[in-house]
Amino acid sequence: MSGLSFQIKDLSLSYAGRPGSGDRSEARIGRTGLRGAGGRPTGQHVLTGLDLDVAAGEILAVAGSSGCGKSTLLRALAGLLPVASGELLAGGEPIRGTSADRALMFQEDALLPWRSARANIALPLAIQRVPRAERDARAADWLARVGLAGLERRLPRDLSGGQRQRVQLARTLAGRPRAVLMDEPFGALDAQTRHEMQRLLTEVWNADTTIVFVTHDVDEALLLGDRVAVLGGGGLADLVEVAHPRTSVDPALRARVLASLGAQTLETT
Numbered sequence: 001m002s003g004l005s006f007q008i009k010d011l012s013l014s015y016a017g018r019p020g021s022g023d024r025s026e027a028r029i030g031r032t033g034l035r036g037a038g039g040r041p042t043g044q045h046v047l048t049g050l051d052l053d054v055a056a057g058e059i060l061a062v063a064g065s066s067g068c069g070k071s072t073l074l075r076a077l078a079g080l081l082p083v084a085s086g087e088l089l090a091g092g093e094p095i096r097g098t099s100a101d102r103a104l105m106f107q108e109d110a111l112l113p114w115r116s117a118r119a120n121i122a123l124p125l126a127i128q129r130v131p132r133a134e135r136d137a138r139a140a141d142w143l144a145r146v147g148l149a150g151l152e153r154r155l156p157r158d159l160s161g162g163q164r165q166r167v168q169l170a171r172t173l174a175g176r177p178r179a180v181l182m183d184e185p186f187g188a189l190d191a192q193t194r195h196e197m198q199r200l201l202t203e204v205w206n207a208d209t210t211i212v213f214v215t216h217d218v219d220e221a222l223l224l225g226d227r228v229a230v231l232g233g234g235g236l237a238d239l240v241e242v243a244h245p246r247t248s249v250d251p252a253l254r255a256r257v258l259a260s261l262g263a264q265t266l267e268t269t
């Protein structure tokens, strides 16, 4: 299966009339007024009139300051948040709900604590009713690919934070999704582990999988993305093509993205 493309046309998203939808902790932060520069009261559109295409097999990094709508966009791509207006297509078809084609990976540890590393990785395969022998073989293969061979029987609590993120990455990819939607997946890791995970992602990723990678870290966005979409002010503030993706970060592009982010912060404060 090839990677999934996305077409985002004149898209508006809001949480109006959907109390308790999405991530509750973020909604709670919103109510206490601790939201970032792009924060706005609920009921209004979080994103308005967004136009953006994601090509099959690319890594699109989505950057933007806290509260600008990155997670909201990702939820809509996952089919967890309905479209307020405009169009949102995956592989040419309107997104109406979740699908195994579109896997999500979060920063938070979402492993099942009572299942071993291998059983966690095999979970999407069990859901897809892959026969047990093939399930075990594919899970073992993924354990090796993320550098955890020999740790298959460990429970999540007996793994480090970085190792747990490796298991999450393996689980996300083991089901062979056509797109992976990643929401600041390495955000809670220390700098060294984070760099290791970025390298690992570029090693295990291939163009059969489209990745939409949300991050507020400009260097991470420019390192991983074929393109970087900068969100701000309720829409697309900038769209940057990375000439040599997954090599090193071009200082000129870093300056450009930081300027787009800075302009947004000035506008909203």
Ligand SMILES: Nc1ncnc2c1ncn2[C@@H]1O[C@H](COP(=O)(O)OP(=O)(O)O)[C@@H](O)[C@H]1O
Pocket (backbone or CB within 6 Å): 015, 018, 019, 020, 021, 022, 023, 024, 026, 027, 030, 035, 038, 039, 040, 041, 042, 046, 064, 065, 066, 067, 068, 069, 070, 071, 072, 073
């Ligand atoms: N479940 C929710 N209900 C209401 N408002 C929300 C909810 N989740 C996020 N928001 C609001 O939507 C805006 C964008 O949030 P979010 O997409 O989480 O931003 P980001 O991921 O870029 O930090 C913020 O103003 C936030 O307070």
Ligand SMILES: [Mg+2]
Pocket (backbone or CB within 6 Å): 070, 071, 072, 183
């Ligand atoms: Mg977010």
